[in-house]
Amino acid sequence: MEAKKKTLLEIHNLSVAFWMYNGILTQDQLQVISDLQLTVYPGEIVAVAGSSGSGKSLLASAILGLLPGNAVVRGHLYYRGKELDSVQQTRLRGKEIAWIPQSLTYLDPLMKVGKQADGHRKPYPTQKRRALFQRLNLPKETENLYPFQLSGGMARRVLVSTAMLTDAQLVIADEPTPGMSLEQALEALKLFREMADQGRAVILITHDIDLALAFADKIAVFYAGTTVEIASASEFRMGPAALRHPYSKALWQALPQNGFQPIEGFQPYAGALPKGCLFAPRCSQATKECKEQKPAIRSVRGGEVRCFYAT
Amino acid sequence: MRKGMSGRLSRTFFIYGLKIITLLLGVSIVSFLLVSASPVNPVQQYLLKIGPVSPQQQEEIEEYWGMDKPLMERYLTWLGELLQGNLGESALYRRPVKDVIGERFSGSLTLMVSAWICSGGMGISLGCIMGIYQDKWPDKLLKKLCYLLSCVPTFWLGLIFLLIFSVILGWFPIGFSSPIGILRQEVTLWQRLHHLVLPAFTLSLMSFSPIALHTRQKLIEVMNSEYVLFARARGEGKWMLLLRHGLRNILLPALTLQFASIAELFGGSVLTENIFSYPGLGSAVSAAGLNSDVPLLLGITLFSTLFVCIGNMIANLLYEVVNPQIGSYTGEVSR
Known part of the structure; x- marks a missing residue:
């Protein structure tokens, strides 16, 4: 049903690896994102969920073209149907695509917060920013503080405001809510929802699945640097029966209100990825095929899944 | 907050002042010792400019300058003058050292x-x-x-x-x-x-x-x-x-x-x-x-x-x- 709509961002088979020295002279590629797929339509909030080290934060850098020099990127990115190469990335950064980083360290330690949120483009949106600070429950004097005087939650709200002040059509928010109180987090997410309702799109990278479920339209589940499933938020709310991938089901079961059951094992380390399906070592239904071949992503019941046996 | 800052500043200032005074004292001792240990004889140097004098006159000048006194006493005399702002007279320029430095x-x-x-x-x-x-x-x-x-x-x-x-x-x-x-x-x-x-x-x-x-x-x-x-x-x-x-x-x-x-x-x-x-x-x-x-x-x-x-x-x-x-x-x- 959404296929007819124009996509805002398409990610096809994105792989990111880093050159690393593993001795004095030999270099190895460390695969951190492999064959990642994601499509974002205008007007939606896509939550990217997964445990730490699943490559969520790198995704933002890859979209913005801000990966460090030793990164090797393969695959294709399209923004509004147009290939998103480094020239386009430089042009769109901060204008069409905004990024909300996750911590205080992303703010210049020697610049006052208000000036910093206003950004470098003139005219400075000072009035708009003051209203936004107020809405985000940041005290009036916040604008004259330096970042080191902020709490973690305040810093995140300031970072959120930087994206809100742009006309960006795509906002990539990396863990925007930790450190905020529940009301503050809800207010921030409400702002994201409003943005999406204006036809913009938000990629919400998060640990907090509950909060994501309340506001997101779809959930992309990341595991070991790839998307294992893309499901609608309503399916996620329904539970394992509506979900497709064993990892998504396990993730659902691990939520406190659903029994708090963790699954055995650990997410594979980027340097030691299994040969076949990345989840196979922890999967109870894994077969020989799973251990030897990588499943491709495919459509199942309107969602997408990377599993041979999903129905 | 302002007061705390100026308080801290004056504290730093005070500590620094103390450090500088100690250092100056140390430097004055070391340099005085070095000069005393060196073969330079200020009296002879002074006499070079005046012209030849008899050995007896030289001894009298040395005594007048306190060269026969122990090192410690000479240093303290010099330090005492120094504290009163008297750096002595330059033998080379024949003017107070203070003026020359200035x-x-x-x-x-x-x-x-x-x-x-x-x-x-x-x-x-x-x-x-x-x-x-x-x-x-x-x-x-x-x-x-x-x-x-x-x-x-x-x-x-x-x-x-x-x-x-x-x-x-x-x-x-x-x-x-x-x-x-x-x-x-x-x-x-x-x-x-x-x-x-x-x-x-x-x-x-x-x-x-x-x-x-x-x-x-x-x-x-x-x-x-x-x-x-x-x-x-x-x-x-x-x-x-x-x-x-x-x-x-x-x-x-x-x-x-x-x-x-x-x-x-x-x-x-x-x-x-x-x-x-x-x-x-x-x-x-x-x-x-x-x-x-x-x-x-x-x-x-x-x-x-x-x-x-x-x-x-x-x-x-x-x-x-x-x-x-x-x-x-x-x-x-x-x-």
Whole structure:
């Protein structure tokens, strides 16, 4: 049903690896994102969920073209149907695509917060920013503080405001809510929802699945640097029966209100990825095929899944 | 909050003052001991200028000067006079040491201040260029220049400059701070500047390369920081990043370094003033040394200690005043 709509961002088979020295002279590629797929339509909030080290934060850098020099990127990115190469990335950064980083360290330690949120483009949106600070429950004097005087939650709200002040059509928010109180987090997410309702799109990278479920339209589940499933938020709310991938089901079961059951094992380390399906070592239904071949992503019941046996 | 800051500042000031006084005392003891242990005999040196006297007269003068008293007593007498502001009389210039230092220092100060500004300006701007073009050709070229300058001795560089710009090209005078044969009152500002350019430039080249290299290093650090990454993500270009975040974050360390370089500058001025026959404290100290002018030598030693200490103190105080992270803390404001 959404296929007819124009996509805002398409990610096809994105792989990111880093050159690393593993001795004095030999270099190895460390695969951190492999064959990642994601499509974002205008007007939606896509939550990217997964445990730490699943490559969520790198995704933002890859979209913005801000990966460090030793990164090797393969695959294709399209923004509004147009290939998103480094020239386009430089042009769109901060204008069409905004990024909300996750911590205080992303703010210049020697610049006052208000000036910093206003950004470098003139005219400075000072009035708009003051209203936004107020809405985000940041005290009036916040604008004259330096970042080191902020709490973690305040810093995140300031970072959120930087994206809100742009006309960006795509906002990539990396863990925007930790450190905020529940009301503050809800207010921030409400702002994201409003943005999406204006036809913009938000990629919400998060640990907090509950909060994501309340506001997101779809959930992309990341595991070991790839998307294992893309499901609608309503399916996620329904539970394992509506979900497709064993990892998504396990993730659902691990939520406190659903029994708090963790699954055995650990997410594979980027340097030691299994040969076949990345989840196979922890999967109870894994077969020989799973251990030897990588499943491709495919459509199942309107969602997408990377599993041979999903129905 | 304001009060807390000024309280802390005056505390720092007080501690620094105490440190400087102790250091000056230490320096005075060591230099007095060194001079006493040296073969220099102030009486003989004094008599050289007066003319021949009989051995008996010499003994009387020595007794009058207290040369027969123990070392400790002589030191305390000297220190007592020193504390009353009496630095003695220069054997070389036949004037109070205080006046000689005052007059010579004003010449040196002009030279050092212009060299200091020049090296700071050049150092910081070239450091920025190197940092921005990290590992590209402008960086490589300038880095080599910096390394070259830090291993070339100043006096040699000064001689080369004299040879090229004064002897061959004739653009600048060969020495002194004003033209020869003109009364001091009649020297114009332009003439003074003309005489100042070459020595000041030579002196600034000496302290400029560490400042440039430190600025480069710091700027690279800043450019690789997360806040610059975020600024880039917001669409800031290379020069905008330098203006908005780079300068802001490198200025403080650069200024601190700049004030700390006063010590090197002072040392360098001795050489530079000698090469360019520039009448300042530096040429006075070597003249005092060569002519065994003990009072002047001791006076300049103490004065230069004080001068360098004050430079370092300014560097430290500046850090407290300018850096908001040290200067004022408003307490918990989170909500």
